[in-house]
Amino acid sequence: MTNNDEPRVGYGAASGDDARPVTIPRLHAAHRASRPLVMVTAYDATFAKMLDDAGVDILLVGDSLGMVVQGRPDTLEVTVEDMIYHARAVSRGAKRAHRVVDMPFLSYQVSESAAVENAGRLMAQGRAHAVKLEGGRAVAPTIERIVAAGIPVMGHVGLTPQHVHAMGGFRVQGKTEADAERIFEDARAVEAAGAYALVLEGIPGPLAERITQALSIPTIGIGAGVGCSGQVLVCYDLLGMFEALKPKFVRRYDAWYERGVAAVRAFCDDVRSRRFPGPEHTFGVPKPSR
Ligand code: KIV
Numbered sequence: 001m002t003n004n005d006e007p008r009v010g011y012g013a014a015s016g017d018d019a020r021p022v023t024i025p026r027l028h029a030a031h032r033a034s035r036p037l038v039m040v041t042a043y044d045a046t047f048a049k050m051l052d053d054a055g056v057d058i059l060l061v062g063d064s065l066g067m068v069v070q071g072r073p074d075t076l077e078v079t080v081e082d083m084i085y086h087a088r089a090v091s092r093g094a095k096r097a098h099r100v101v102d103m104p105f106l107s108y109q110v111s112e113s114a115a116v117e118n119a120g121r122l123m124a125q126g127r128a129h130a131v132k133l134e135g136g137r138a139v140a141p142t143i144e145r146i147v148a149a150g151i152p153v154m155g156h157v158g159l160t161p162q163h164v165h166a167m168g169g170f171r172v173q174g175k176t177e178a179d180a181e182r183i184f185e186d187a188r189a190v191e192a193a194g195a196y197a198l199v200l201e202g203i204p205g206p207l208a209e210r211i212t213q214a215l216s217i218p219t220i221g222i223g224a225g226v227g228c229s230g231q232v233l234v235c236y237d238l239l240g241m242f243e244a245l246k247p248k249f250v251r252r253y254d255a256w257y258e259r260g261v262a263a264v265r266a267f268c269d270d271v272r273s274r275r276f277p278g279p280e281h282t283f284g285v286p287k288p289s290r
Helices: 024-032 045-053 080-093 112-124 137-148 161-167 177-192 205-214 256-272
Strands: 037-041 058-061 098-102 130-132 153-158 197-201 219-222 230-233
Touching: 024 037, 045 058, 045 080, 058 080, 058 230, 080 098, 080 112, 112 130, 112 137, 137 153, 137 177, 153 177, 177 197, 177 205, 197 205, 205 219
Parallel strands: 037 058, 037 230, 058 098, 098 130, 130 153, 153 197, 197 219, 219 230
Antiparallel strands: none
């Protein structure tokens, strides 16, 4: 590390100029030094390598893959097998970033022992470094059991997409005083249960800041303002690849969808007008046989 005050150095907040793998102690050290953590979702090896090379601290194999990869309206149909498949692919592409894998809907709510078993599969077969699950006080005993099995847990409170129907849609949470208090207590319960970090999604900025100040573990925000210890975005949103939905909190850093359509159109035109393949793509004239 060259300078702890630098906002962006070398390989990322948690590793500085050091190319060694990002571990939870290094994430916590970055948090203690007030260096914002960067988390981005990844679902395959190619993206994982690109995000890793860009200096992202944490790759999240999010169950958002149900929407952006599988084209479903929400995350509810995603299975443990789906998560293992994508997590394994991500593990092959990423060499340095810390890898967190989402526990999908009903993989941890039915019983604590099933939760430990499913979390264990994500670690062993999905090559995860940690798992993430949604909920507050209701899942705190489950988090405790998983942590006791030696599996690090990242929590997730506020707008929890697996509760889409209970919430009446993907809506900002914590807008009333009572709801803000509920989320605050949920966040404290998740920390007390042993989580090493916490995602705060879709809550007012002042509430996220209050939670961040009250906890000792890092908070990672999405649609929760600038007062969190770090930020996460879905890679397809960040790159402008997902046209179906553009939440207000997303900043698109590129327009891959439009650029992709234009590139593929150019390929279609080239094929149809016989400009592709050109002579440089064509294997040469057969050599005369001796
Ligand atoms: O599944 C996901 O991508 C997530 C992030 C939005 C935090 O949980």
